[in-house]
Amino acid sequence: METEKKKSLLEKYDIPIHHLDFAYVEKCTNAREMEKIVHILRSGQEGYYPDLLRCSEEKLKALKPDSKLFRYEEPIKQSNVLDKKELEPILEWTDDIKTKDSALNELKKEKLVLELPNVRKLSKIELDKQSNEPSKPVAKVSMQSKTKNKDDRIKSTDYRKWDKYDPDEEILRMDLDEERGKEQAEQRITSHQKSANEKELQNEKASLFERLQTELKNLSQLEREQFAERHRLRGNEYFKAKEYDGAIEEYNCAILYDPENAARAYNNRAVSHLKLKKYFSAMTDCQACLQLEPNNVKAHLRLAEANCAEGKKLEALSIYKKVLELEPDNVSAKNSVEKLTSQLGEVAPASATRLTIEELDPPELKTSNSKKQLVKSTQPVAKKQIPTKAANTTPTKDYDLAELIKPNRMVKSKLVSAAEALGNQLQAPKGDAPKKPPLPLSPKESILRLPQDKLNISNKLLIQEI
């Protein structure tokens, strides 16, 4: 009986006995099989081979480090294994929390008049009724179809009826039935989900914030700190799950609850904005954080990162340098400084370069514009508008025909040139660094060539039209 009931693991896993061998284990690459081998060896059914077991466990660890066979459980350790140092924070914390505790007890005496939401109406959820409801329609349908089947079934010999039978129609009917069933299921779900558009949601949020603000005045600093901290932690959780919108919302709340100690919340919100590529918001958050904590290294780094992403490389560089003043060994700041200086060439004082940035941008556009014989370029026009102006300001009536064709082309070239203008903005300081390294110029030209070519084409067209 026993032998029949209990197959050995070796038989159960169907592993030949010669696989329990150093040579085989050494070259085995199948994690699943290794798991089985380790299991067999651990069970001791085939004998006790400590060295082989150790060897195969090591192999399994290499193949599949998170295998369930490595789930160990130990008897719990006593607190004496911890260093005094490790226990200290807890002891300190108990003292700290006790002061908070007694402060709360003091607060208890003050009557708090928080407006609580109304008590909900008395109601009942029927257990069986609800549970039957979803299954009912299905049951009905099947009942109907059953009865139908009995009546409608066409006998194989009834040829007249078969003549009338249209398979396409039947298929269509089946499809419709299926769709209806699906719709019903979906409706059930959507009835639970709120149908609110974004605007409503925003309004709701705004009014919520207002209400919160009025209620916050009634709270003590201690309570506000607690609430803010909780929101901040929840924001961190959202951030970890890569749900940055949720994170930003939680940080918003944290800042609202406790604006005076919100440096960390600002800082975290800045990263979330960075992740969403909202660089401007990220910068303002970093600045807010720096106002509260002027020497916060992380905030500086993030501000620099945002600046860099926005194309303000010089600002970024100066911020990185500031970080190095605060923390001379900061690796990421060092790396970024190296990278930026290699990109920018020798760096001049910030003031000098700033002037040249302004100088460089328009002339580039002017050159391209001048080919179009634009007169109006003296006016400081926004870069994006320039091509459209070119279209609009072509003065004589002879151009009318050309304008009919142009819009398509102009839109194209406008996009390119706009992108180019942005690109130039990014690269502007490059060419303009005072010592003017010759290298950066060449890529600029290559980038510039593209829109010019297109412009030339359009110009050619124009000329042809004339």
Next chain:
Amino acid sequence: MDKPQLIEHLHEAVNYTVYDTKWVPLSAKFVVLGSKANGHGIMDIYELNQDKLVKVKSVEKKVAFKCGTFGAASLRNRHMAIGDFEGRLQVLDMEQPDLPVYNVKAHSGIINTIDAIGGTQIDCGAPEIVTGSRDGAVRVWDIRQGQAPVVDMSPPPQMGDGVNQSSARRDCWAVAFGNTYNAEERIVAAGYDNGDLKIFDLRTLSVRWEATMKNGICGLEFDRREIPMNKLAVTTLEGGLLVYDMRTQHPTKGFSYVEERNAGRSVGTNGVISGPKATVWAVRHLPQNRDLFMTGGGTGSVRLWQYEYPDKRVIDDSDGNKLGVAGALNMVSAATLSSQPVHCFDWHPDKLGLAVCGAFDQSVRVLITTKLNTY
């Protein structure tokens, strides 16, 4: 060793059966609820004092206490809601425990489980308490309401009244609040002894979803109560642990889940977890990190798990419906505390890694978990 370690900081043996342990919010105190040998209920309040536990207060009442919670209490008046063996729900002020703030005969049988919400949230709905009982009913209470539940989710009367046990009535073993992110939304999850899991929507007053596990459900918890439903952890008899992704509900398949069948397995040779299956009694998410949670098992062990999200949490199935994708479970650390089941566990809401747990060996332990901040 960069793995979190579980350490028993303090140990207190008591002379009664412990049923629940809970930290008092924003303090170094915790409450122990239990039943004395004579059937009287006992509530002890302990405080951490350097490296000792000091008993601050002890209250005895006529009926044994089963479960308690601070979820509906504001920070100013930290009142505890307690359910007892005779189905009575009372809200006690820790300073004057003799005179309950609120007292109602909530159920005809023992209150197995309790959860509460809304105490520390502003503008997110009323503070409410939910109880689940042997009489098969799940009821939601508002202490401003008087003697009737605000929402009643009980089986129909033909199924017996709970006193005269009829087999049709299921015993409710676990309840949990969730999805409370604005003034209207609120969800109650309830688990029953036959493995039924019901999700009640309190806004639409309907059963949102139902499922059936293979075994009775002992523990339930949403990873966070105050956010749009994210995850729901379910523990069962026979060592089952399931984590549902509650973000996406498929029209027919419902919520997706990841299952760990051996979560309650006991320790075999050499500390390897390979022994027989045992109940997973409780599940508690870390308040500082919702993707870590602890389970307490029938073999006297506590195990720390990490949930890893999949790359994409939602996919479209062949019909164009949204289908949730469950992540993976990873056992981070495990330790054996006792020879008896560890059935209640509570993380400190304000201190990372500090926890208190109770086991059926008549003792209460304060645990420290190290290196949780690295996750």
